[in-house]
Amino acid sequence: MTLKAVVNNVAQMPASADAVVDIQKLSLTFQTADGPVYALSDVDLKIERGEFVSFIGPSGCGKTTLLRVIADLEKATGGDISINGVSPQEARENRAYGYVFQAPALLPWRSIERNVTLPLEIMEISREERIKRGHEALKLVELNGFEKKFPWQLSGGMQQRASIARALSFDADLLLMDEPFGALDEIVRDHLNEQLLKLWARTNKTVAFVTHSIPEAVYLSTKIVVMSPRPGRIIDVIKTDFPKDRGLDIRETPEFLEVAHRVREGLRAGHSYDE
Amino acid sequence: MTTIKLDKFCLVAAIAALLALIFPLSGVDPESGKQIAFVSDISGIAVAMALCVIAGAAFTWLGVGHIQYAAIILVVAVFGCWQAIAALYDYGIAGHAGTGFWLFILSLWAFVWRGIDVVARYRSLEMAKQQSANILVPIAFGVWLLFLWEVIVAGFGVPQVLLPAPSAIGLRFISSTDILAADFQQTFIKAVISGYVIGCGSAFIVAIAVDRVPFLKRGLLPLGNMVSALPIIGVAPIMVMWFGFDWQSKAAVIVIMTFFPMLVNTVTGLNAAGALEKDLMATYASGYWSTLFRLRLPAAMPFVFNALKINSTLALIGAIVAEFFGTPIVGMGFRISTEVGRMNVDMVWAEIALAALAGTAFYGAVAYVERKATSWHPSFRVRRH
Amino acid sequence: MTSNAATMNGAIGDASLWSRLMSGQAGPVTVVLIALFVIWYVGAVFMNAPTQIDRYNRAGETWTTTRLIEDTLAQERPILPAPHQVAQEMYKTIFATSITSKRSLVYHTWVTLSSTLLGFVIGTALGIFLAVGIVHVVTLEKSLMPWVISSQTIPILAIAPMIVVVLGAIGLKGLMPKAIISTYLCFFPVTISMVKGMRSPQVIQLDLMRTYNASKWQTFWSLRLPSAMPYLFASLKVAIAISLVGAIVGELPTGAQAGLGARLLAGSYYGQTIQIWSALLTAALVAAIMVVMVGWCERRVLARMGVRG
Numbered sequence: 001m002t003l004k005a006v007v008n009n010v011a012q013m014p015a016s017a018d019a020v021v022d023i024q025k026l027s028l029t030f031q032t033a034d035g036p037v038y039a040l041s042d043v044d045l046k047i048e049r050g051e052f053v054s055f056i057g058p059s060g061c062g063k064t065t066l067l068r069v070i071a072d073l074e075k076a077t078g079g080d081i082s083i084n085g086v087s088p089q090e091a092r093e094n095r096a097y098g099y100v101f102q103a104p105a106l107l108p109w110r111s112i113e114r115n116v117t118l119p120l121e122i123m124e125i126s127r128e129e130r131i132k133r134g135h136e137a138l139k140l141v142e143l144n145g146f147e148k149k150f151p152w153q154l155s156g157g158m159q160q161r162a163s164i165a166r167a168l169s170f171d172a173d174l175l176l177m178d179e180p181f182g183a184l185d186e187i188v189r190d191h192l193n194e195q196l197l198k199l200w201a202r203t204n205k206t207v208a209f210v211t212h213s214i215p216e217a218v219y220l221s222t223k224i225v226v227m228s229p230r231p232g233r234i235i236d237v238i239k240t241d242f243p244k245d246r247g248l249d250i251r252e253t254p255e256f257l258e259v260a261h262r263v264r265e266g267l268r269a270g271h272s273y274d275e
Numbered sequence: 276m277t278t279i280k281l282d283k284f285c286l287v288a289a290i291a292a293l294l295a296l297i298f299p300l301s302g303v304d305p306e307s308g309k310q311i312a313f314v315s316d317i318s319g320i321a322v323a324m325a326l327c328v329i330a331g332a333a334f335t336w337l338g339v340g341h342i343q344y345a346a347i348i349l350v351v352a353v354f355g356c357w358q359a360i361a362a363l364y365d366y367g368i369a370g371h372a373g374t375g376f377w378l379f380i381l382s383l384w385a386f387v388w389r390g391i392d393v394v395a396r397y398r399s400l401e402m403a404k405q406q407s408a409n410i411l412v413p414i415a416f417g418v419w420l421l422f423l424w425e426v427i428v429a430g431f432g433v434p435q436v437l438l439p440a441p442s443a444i445g446l447r448f449i450s451s452t453d454i455l456a457a458d459f460q461q462t463f464i465k466a467v468i469s470g471y472v473i474g475c476g477s478a479f480i481v482a483i484a485v486d487r488v489p490f491l492k493r494g495l496l497p498l499g500n501m502v503s504a505l506p507i508i509g510v511a512p513i514m515v516m517w518f519g520f521d522w523q524s525k526a527a528v529i530v531i532m533t534f535f536p537m538l539v540n541t542v543t544g545l546n547a548a549g550a551l552e553k554d555l556m557a558t559y560a561s562g563y564w565s566t567l568f569r570l571r572l573p574a575a576m577p578f579v580f581n582a583l584k585i586n587s588t589l590a591l592i593g594a595i596v597a598e599f600f601g602t603p604i605v606g607m608g609f610r611i612s613t614e615v616g617r618m619n620v621d622m623v624w625a626e627i628a629l630a631a632l633a634g635t636a637f638y639g640a641v642a643y644v645e646r647k648a649t650s651w652h653p654s655f656r657v658r659r660h
Numbered sequence: 661m662t663s664n665a666a667t668m669n670g671a672i673g674d675a676s677l678w679s680r681l682m683s684g685q686a687g688p689v690t691v692v693l694i695a696l697f698v699i700w701y702v703g704a705v706f707m708n709a710p711t712q713i714d715r716y717n718r719a720g721e722t723w724t725t726t727r728l729i730e731d732t733l734a735q736e737r738p739i740l741p742a743p744h745q746v747a748q749e750m751y752k753t754i755f756a757t758s759i760t761s762k763r764s765l766v767y768h769t770w771v772t773l774s775s776t777l778l779g780f781v782i783g784t785a786l787g788i789f790l791a792v793g794i795v796h797v798v799t800l801e802k803s804l805m806p807w808v809i810s811s812q813t814i815p816i817l818a819i820a821p822m823i824v825v826v827l828g829a830i831g832l833k834g835l836m837p838k839a840i841i842s843t844y845l846c847f848f849p850v851t852i853s854m855v856k857g858m859r860s861p862q863v864i865q866l867d868l869m870r871t872y873n874a875s876k877w878q879t880f881w882s883l884r885l886p887s888a889m890p891y892l893f894a895s896l897k898v899a900i901a902i903s904l905v906g907a908i909v910g911e912l913p914t915g916a917q918a919g920l921g922a923r924l925l926a927g928s929y930y931g932q933t934i935q936i937w938s939a940l941l942t943a944a945l946v947a948a949i950m951v952v953m954v955g956w957c958e959r960r961v962l963a964r965m966g967v968r969g
Contacts, residue, residue: 494688
């Protein structure tokens with residue numbers, strides 16, 4: 001299937017499937033030698049088209065697992081989940097989403113350009129088209145000019161930007177990001193957050209974003225999903241209404257601090273620290 | 276849309292076994308000009324084939340979802356193998372096996388593969404069950420290969436000179452234990468052990484000495500690495516000239532072969548301790564010997580054992596090949612080269628089996644000591660997943 | 661160099677050059693090699709001296725130390741030939757003899773080398789093929805891999821003479837039997853390294869391919885195979901060296917007429933030590949050249965794959 005066909009398919013979805021991700025009573029239990037581990041329990045969530053949804057919670061709360069279930073990297077053991085109205089597996093087979101991992105996961109033997117065009121190569125898109133789209137994706141993350149460099153020649157932040165370009169290159173409407181900036185220092189992270197917001201405003205994609213930083217979640221999102229461990233569950237969903245073209249300076253406003261406070265309260269309620 | 280998923284391997288097994296019942300079991304005897312055996316003549320193999328048909332058909336529909344089903348399949352296959360061997364040797368099919376027989380073997384192959392397949396995919400949270408499954412798979416596979424070897428050699432009547440059947444090798448092994456024991460003593464006990472100990476020991480001591488002289492270390496390491504790629508085995512004729520025909524010359528070859536891997540690995544290992552640990556020892560004002568014994572030698576142990584394992588294989592090869600250049604009339608290499616000349620291939624195979632046993636046991640012993648000595652090393656940690 | 665440095669004391673300049681030379685690898689290696697040569701010469705004198713003295717005594721000649729040293733280094737069948745004797749023999753049989761002649765070392769080297777290379781190519785292909793199977797089929801991994809590993813502990817070379825004889829009995833002679841031994845020896849290290857290499861991609865990289873819904877083939881070509889390249893080359897160096905050993909040993913017990921192994925054997929029959937040593941050194945040289953060539957290919961390929969350094 002060509003890329004264009006995929007894009008068209010998504011465009012022709014019926015209006016009722018406006019929820020890009022629809023999760024109902026989802027649960028996932030891992031069987032281990034020490035007994036079952038309830039990674040996710042009774043999760044209900046809708047992600048609408050164009051939303052920027054953050055998942056926040058302490059480690060072990062299942063936020064990454066939830067993202068992996070959406071991406072069909074993990075199979076749920078109960079409940080329903082649909083992506084664009086179809087199962088996660090079908091969505092994956094349609095290449096409906098781009099996934100950004102915690103680490104850049106660039107292939108060290110490929111140049112940046114060839115890394116970014118890797119998904120296009122797998123989708124068997126012609127060479128000229130690949131190069132064109134690769135250029136566009138690299139421009140979106142402001143990495144044009146680095147096409148011929150190898151990953152080790154780039155800084156950590158630039159590598160992660162390249163991996164975002166790779167997720168953008170095939171123009172999927174849904175972007176799944178698993179703590180993409182977790183390993184970067186605060187200054188680089190701020191900069192990338194700002195760029196990511198601009199990108200989201202410009203492309204109107206739907207983003208699901210896992211993080212463990214409260215300011216990052218509040219700054220980026222239109223909806224914050226607060227999660228708690230043992231069993232992994234959603235304890236609060238907070239909507240924010242900052243403008244789409246917000247700047248880093250909104251982090252000093254009272255509204256921002258208020259939302260951040262509510263997230264912190266939610267995290268505290270869902271987690272007992274005396275264990 | 277409902278699709279019934281047929282188990283392909285069981286289907287193949289059932290069809291092959293069914294056809295095996297129809298086709299003649301053996302070819303034509305060239306002297307009398309008639310078929311030697313039909314399925315109807317041999318009740319054992321007929322029962323086995325019928326069982327294969329039934330089990331194959333049943334599991335084609337049922338699928339082999341459970342480990343119990345796999346066990347049933349494997350039991351049927353073992354019974355079939357036993358009957359096939361019986362038919363070969365007790366009913367004179369050996370050398371004349373026909374279409375029916377080979378179809379039956381095909382059926383057994385499908386069963387065994389499917390059975391092993393299921394056991395290989397078996398996952399249990401109980402360590403004991405998982406481990407026995409993990410051990411069963413390679414053993415079952417190995418036994419199956421031996422059976423296949425036996426059946427193909429006997430069924431096609433492959434001449435003994437070309438490839439003897441495992442049973443013939445086994446018989447020869449048992450009947451000539453005295454010769455094998457003498458060869459083992461000459462080659463392994465005398466040559467291999469002494470050469471191995473001298474080679475590894477001297478290299479270890481030299482490595483510690485070399486390690487104190489950075490200049491020598493830089494000069495010897497690249498050469499030592501290069502030497503491992505050279506055909507050192509070629510020094511065998513020279514050693515035979517220098518040290519005579521007996522085991523001493525073989526031990527000398529082994530000393531040379533084992534020296535460099537040990538030297539290179541030990542020197543590398545002595546530098547394996549981390550900078551942090553070295554700094555820690557420095558803060559205690561630990562002296563050279565104290566640091567050597569408390570930090571650097573323990574850190575070098577994985578490397579030393581790596582060399583010991585490599586050398587265990589090299590030593591046996593060295594001894595056997597060196598014996599090709601001259602030896603008293605005893606020894607594994609001597610026996611191999613003379614029996615090959617006399618076309619006593621089963622004796623050669625018995626000797627090779629002995630070499631394989633000795634080599635594996637030697638390696639296993641070193642690996643066992645390694646496990647005990649370096650149990651702290653990450654490679655021995657039990658993996659959780 | 662600045663003018664200041666140029667006016668520096670010559671002795672200090674020399675010392676710094678000297679220390680720079682000796683701090684790398686080239687200097688120490690050269691020194692060790694020279695030391696080896698000296699030991700070789702001294703060893704030759706001492707090992708050959710007893711027979712030489714014996715000869716003098718029988719002939720009733722008187723001898724001086726200088727004459728003894730000269731004579732020990734020029735014996736026809738010395739216990740340990742001197743390096744220059746081996747070098748002369750090698751020059752004579754490599755350059756001064758027509759390469760079609762049976763006395764030419766080039767001829768013998770080619771006989772061994774051709775089966776080495778043939779075995780190496782087949783063995784490598786087989787090893788890679790097997791590794792691909794093991795990585796992609798769970799059952800193969802669980803059933804075959806333990807045997808591949810434990811077969812490494814078996815002295816496989818012991819089978820070499822039998823393979824040659826048995827294949828000879830069914831009419832396969834010359835190149836092929838030796839190549840089969842080399843193949844057999846080659847494919848184990850290649851298989852094991854390739855399995856390791858194709859398993860080396862991180863989970864995160866495999867997940868990435870899964871999000872693209874990449875087929876097994878696509879994952880193989882764009883992830884597993886490139887990841888395995890460093891492992892492959894490491895094993896190829898081992899494989900080519902062991903392939904040569906296999907070819908040489910394959911020539912030993914069967915009275916082969918040509919090849920480096922046959923030269924070794926003939927030399928040991930007739931006590932031609934110089935011939936043994938020159939065959940041995942040639943074999944070592946061939947092995948070194950082949951390993952260096954594999955290393956060169958490795959650097960080329962890895963450089964194209966953007967590996968640092």
